[in-house]
Amino acid sequence: MSKFRFPKFSIFMKLILIVLLFGAVVDLAVLVVIRISTSREPGPMRRAERILISQIGTPPDTVKAKQFCKEMGWRMRYQSPTFKWTSSDSVPTVEELNQSEGFLDKLRSDDRFIFMYNSKPHLIYKTANELYIIQLLAPRDDFDEQQAIISLVVLLSVIILSFYYIIRKLFTPLKLLQTAVQQVGEGNYYITIPVKRNDELGELAGSITSMASKIGDSIKAKEQLLLDVSHELRTPLTRIKLGLEVDSPKEKVNEDVNEMERMISGLLDSYRTENSVGNLNIAKTDVAEVVGDIIEEYESGDRLKFLTPDKREFIMADEEKIQAVFRNIIENALKYSESDIEIKIYNDDKTVTVSIRDFGVGIAEKDLPYIFEPFYRADHSRTRATGGFGLGLSICKKIMDAHKAAIIVVSKPGAGSEFKLVFNKQL
DSSP, X not given: OOOOOOOOXXXXXXXXXXXXXXXXXXXXXXXXXXXXXXXXXXXXXXXXXXXXXIIXXXXXXXXXXXXXXXXXXXXXXXXXXXXEEESOTTSOOHHHHHTSTTHHHHHHHOSEEEEEETTEEEEEEEOSSOEEEEEEOOXXXXXXXXXXXXXXXXXXXXXXXXXXXXXXHHTHHHHHHHHHHHHHHTTOOOOOOOOOOSSHHHHHHHHHHHHHHHHHHHHHHHHHHHHHHHHHHHHHHHHHHHHHHTTOOHHHHHHHHHXXXXXXXXXXXXXXXXXXXXXXXXXXXXXXXXXXHHHTTOTTGGGEEEEOOSSOOEEEEOHHHHHHHHHHHHHHHHHHOSSOEEEEEEEOSSEEXXXXXXXXXXXXXXXXXXXXXXXXXXXXXXXXXXXXXXXXXXXXXXXXXHTTOEEEEEEETTTEEEEEEEEESOO
């Protein structure tokens, strides 16, 4: 069962969602504050009728009526032929209500109704000879501004503080990234940034970790290269020094000098290759023609068994640099094998592969991961018979990488090696 992964949300999308959520929460907070600050609301007519009849009575018990008005937040007037009472002079009389349009019509048709007078709702309840006029407070009349301001400030403070921590958590990786960059600047290239995020910051953390690791590997490789060069130069220099002390023949001294010259030339070639791979002179190249021309250069060309393809195979490549790759691998095959070398070219819809196979000493499995490193040699004897400084395959790898091509090695000690150069038909 495949592991479920949450969909990727960009950092900008997350910020938009936070802003929208913040707006929604603020709106909800305002509604809650209004609800809290409006402590009393007009009750339904049926409830008022029940309270009036059961608790206040008719005519009303003024003490109970005052308590009722206080609890409900209402103002009330009672009128009958024999008794009149009001809790507030702001409650209109029947005579004042009669002057309002539509009041008499409602009074004749309904025993209970709400009538708007001076923009305020009034509950009218009548019996045969009695009339209750209850002034219901509108929400704005009963709105506690001080309580609303305090409540709103408290809620907004809580909301802002909550969203501060949310945004802080969202951008927490920035602090980790800053620390990581500082560590890289101080020379610690092998860092781990504990950011597990499926967004741009997570990708940036991974990129910085990978970049730092590659820088560290590059610096280590340069340091190792310096050590290897020093070691390689020390050996012929020691022989030259010893030869001069014991008055060795000039020829032997020249051999050591030539060995140093070859190594320095190899280093220069490696450097030029590394710095020129971005300036490839790409052209349509006939692979079989290039291989055939190189085979003719060798005196021992009869050992090179080239199986010419039935049709011409073309790739887009820098012919001069590709020739250097073919020469190096063919020379290695001739050097480490005494039998024939098989060279084949085959293709599929997207690639053209050149196979160079020898049946010589082969390469140990433990050496295969390192054969493309500068100065690495599977043959650790470093004899003059085999020669070389372990730079050839390193140069080949750089050239193939520049062509976005692959170099594959299949080898077994005692059975020989096969180098497969896989080129894309389109670079």
